[in-house]
Amino acid sequence: MVLLAVAGYLVVQYVTGGRGGPGCKVVSAKGDGATYEFTPEQAVNAATITAVGTARDLPERAVTIALATALQESALRNIDYGDRDSLGLFQQRPSQGWGTPKEIMDPAYASEKFYEHLEEVPGYTRLPLTVAAQKVQRSGFPQAYAKHEPDATLLAAALTGRSAATLTCEGRPAATRAAGADAVRAALVRDFGRDLLEPAGAEVGGPEASSPSAGAPAGSSGSDGRTVTLPVADGEGADAGTRGWQLAHWAVANASELHIRHVSYAGREWTAGNTDSQWRPVDGKNAEDAGGDADAVRITTAG
Structure with a gap:
């Protein structure tokens, strides 16, 4: 037995x-x-x-x-x-x-x-x-x-990215040293290749951008150094919405490993600790900060 x-x-x-x-x-x-x-x-x-x-x-x-x-x-x-x-x-x-x-x-x-x-x-x-x-x-x-x-x-x-807002994780931080915006950019390059960031002149692990606006370079960090902004454009074989949800779901899947605490895209947001498999609508007062627009995916790390 x-x-x-x-x-x-x-x-x-x-x-x-x-x-x-x-x-x-x-x-x-x-x-x-x-x-x-x-x-x-x-x-x-x-x-x-x-x-x-x-x-x-x-x-x-x-x-x-x-x-x-x-x-x-x-x-x-x-x-x-x-x-x-x-x-x-x-x-x-x-x-x-x-x-x-x-x-x-x-x-x-x-x-x-x-x-x-x-x-x-x-x-x-x-x-x-x-x-x-x-x-x-x-x-x-x-x-x-x-x-x-x-x-x-x-x-x-x-x-x-074909199915929007269908993947969630609890996002409990794993015992890893690979955390922060630089680690997110490095992981994006590891999985997608440098072309994901380089067309807009971003540098993996490079200087942080001064603003988290939607028009920031691909992969740039917000003023707090914790938010990675990924503008979404139509690509070959995928429209902008599909590409955006692929990047958003990728971020949630990597949340524990990279200590990601918040992801937003297309008026929806995921927050670490959310266990009900739901992406929540971005409410009005937080929409600007959360980046609820459909032209960029925003990934915020814990530090």
Whole structure:
């Protein structure tokens, strides 16, 4: 009985992604009641996988396949162990040419390599998800990816920005040193690439802007040095609203890791400690400070 209890505990830890309660939740925008709960660690990794995919101008289906694959292979955790020499989110093997152990343990690199191989699969967007994933992974359990498709679909819809205001996290600060506006900008570049900030002349970790106005350069900080303003413009394959919600949801997914306490976009705001999976309307008296307009995402850190 003791062995069974221990085994059950280990299974729960693997499936849920670690200790404690989930802390994050995504809901369906269709009103069908579908939800998926996950941990802050899983949220960060899911946001990275999605950002890398959209930075490559890949369709949402590619992101869904990648997320379902990572859910099966590692439960969306960047683990440093696996079958034989398998490592990381996608359990990629150095001995099979996926990269060095250090490279594979970098979630952005691992995601890039997964997408590179997925793009080589003819007609992957039209294939059943488990078939497309298996052609990349060559797993001993080729049907295992299918069961993760509903959860991956919810995550992809939110993290690509197609479903607005559908992802929330409690936002309890994690025990990390990567906090503050500079850390937010560095993480944005890590996941989306430097083009997200550089067209407007912003510098990662550079001097803070003097004003948090909507017209500030991309990635600039407010006068308090804690608010990162990201102007939203139409991009290839995505309208401004979709891009804005992708960035807003990315920030919430990274809230614990980067000590983000407030995110606002398009008249909605999320605040750390909000556990009811609702983005709240920005009220009139706080609208100007919260940046409730639709032309910029504002991310405020705790310090």
